[in-house]
Amino acid sequence: MFTLLLERGTVKVQLPEKCMKVVIPGGSGQVGQLLRRSFEARGHTVVVLSRNGADAGPVRQWDGHTLGPWAEEMDGAEVVINLAGRTVNCRYTEENLTQMMRSRVDSTRVVGEAIAQAAQPPRVWLQMSTATIYAHTLGPAHDEVDGVIGGQEPDVPAYWKRSIDIALAWESTLEAADTPHTRKVALRSAMVMSVDKGGVFDVLASLTRLGLGGPMAGGAQYVSWIHEDDFVAAVDFLIERDDLSGAVNLASPGPLPQRDFQARLRAAMGVWMGLPATRWMAQLGAVFLRTDTELVLKSRRVVPGRLLGAGFDFGFTEWAPAAADLVARWRSL
Numbered sequence: 001m002f003t004l005l006l007e008r009g010t011v012k013v014q015l016p017e018k019c020m021k022v023v024i025p026g027g028s029g030q031v032g033q034l035l036r037r038s039f040e041a042r043g044h045t046v047v048v049l050s051r052n053g054a055d056a057g058p059v060r061q062w063d064g065h066t067l068g069p070w071a072e073e074m075d076g077a078e079v080v081i082n083l084a085g086r087t088v089n090c091r092y093t094e095e096n097l098t099q100m101m102r103s104r105v106d107s108t109r110v111v112g113e114a115i116a117q118a119a120q121p122p123r124v125w126l127q128m129s130t131a132t133i134y135a136h137t138l139g140p141a142h143d144e145v146d147g148v149i150g151g152q153e154p155d156v157p158a159y160w161k162r163s164i165d166i167a168l169a170w171e172s173t174l175e176a177a178d179t180p181h182t183r184k185v186a187l188r189s190a191m192v193m194s195v196d197k198g199g200v201f202d203v204l205a206s207l208t209r210l211g212l213g214g215p216m217a218g219g220a221q222y223v224s225w226i227h228e229d230d231f232v233a234a235v236d237f238l239i240e241r242d243d244l245s246g247a248v249n250l251a252s253p254g255p256l257p258q259r260d261f262q263a264r265l266r267a268a269m270g271v272w273m274g275l276p277a278t279r280w281m282a283q284l285g286a287v288f289l290r291t292d293t294e295l296v297l298k299s300r301r302v303v304p305g306r307l308l309g310a311g312f313d314f315g316f317t318e319w320a321p322a323a324a325d326l327v328a329r330w331r332s333l
Contacts, residue, residue: 080126091292097162129187195228221299264319
C-alpha cells in the first residue's frame with residue numbers, strides 16, 4: 001500500500017516504512033496497547049503474549065515463567081518489547097513484593113531464553129524497567145551517567161529499598177541473557193501519561209475533577225512523566241538507533257514538583273480547587289485505594305540524558321502544554 005499526497009498541484013507518493021513483526025510480552029496493559037495501536041496503524045504485525053491470551057493469532061498465551069509454543073514467535077521477529085510484570089499499583093505487602101520480583105525476573109529470563117534459541121533472533125530487545133531505580137531526591141536530576149541508584153537514602157521508609165532491589169534484579173536479568181545477536185535496551189520509564197481508561201492520567205484527571213488534585217504531603221517531591229506520543233516516538237527511535245543499548249531514561253526533560261504538576265493539571269481542566277493532603281491522609285487514602293504511598297511520595301527527578309544526547313526531539317518537554325493536550329483528548333473519549 002502507498003499514500004497519495006497532493007502538494008501544490010502535484011502528486012507525491014509516500015512510501016510506507018518497512019513492515020516489521022513486533023512481539024510484546026505483557027502487552028495487554030495500557031502501555032502495551034498504546035504501542036500495539038501505533039505499530040498496527042503503520043502496517044506492522046504485532047503479537048501480544050498474555051496470560052489470558054489465545055493459543056494462536058495476534059495474541060498468544062504464555063505463563064511468563066516457562067518456555068512454550070509462544071517462543072516460536074521470537075523466530076523471525078525484528079523487535080521484542082517486554083512489558084511483563086505484576087502491577088505496582090497495590091499494597092506493598094510481602095506477598096505482593098515477592099510477586100513483583102518474580103514476575104519481572106522470570107519473564108525477562110524466559111524471554112531471553114526464547115531469543116537465544118531462535119534461528120533468526122530479533123535485532124533488538126526493549127526491556128521495560130523503571131525510573132524508580134534512582135534515589136529519592138529533591139536535588140539535581142538523575143540521568144543515566146550521573147544518576148544515583150536508590151536504596152541507601154537515609155530519610156525514606158526502609159521498605160522503599162525493595163522497589164530498587166526489584167528494578168536492579170530486573171535489569172541484571174536482562175544483562176545476563178545470552179543473546180549476542182540481539183541489541184538490548186533497558187527502558188527506565190517514568191509515568192506514561194496516556195488517556196486510556198484506568199491509566200495513571202485517567203486516575204489523576206478524575207481525582208482533579210473532584211477537587212482532590214492538591215499538594216500531597218507538601219508537594220515538594222518531583223514527578224517525572226512522559227507524554228504518550230513521546231513514549232511511542234522514543235520506542236521507535238530506540239528501535240532504529242543501533243548505536244544505543246543499555247539503560248535509557250524515558251522521561252520528559254521537564255520533571256517538576258508535585259504541587260506544580262497538580263496546579264498545571266488543574267489549570268488545564270479549569271478546576272480552581274485542589275484539596276491538599278498531609279502525609280497521614282495520603283497513607284490513609286492509600287489503604288482505601290489498595291495502593292502504596294511510595295508511588296506519590298517518592299521524589300522521582302529523572303531526565304533523558306541519552307535520548308537528548310542522541311538527538312531525540314520531544315514533542316512535549318513541559319507539563320503545562322502536555323496536560324492541556326491530554327485533557328482535550330481525555331474529554332473527547
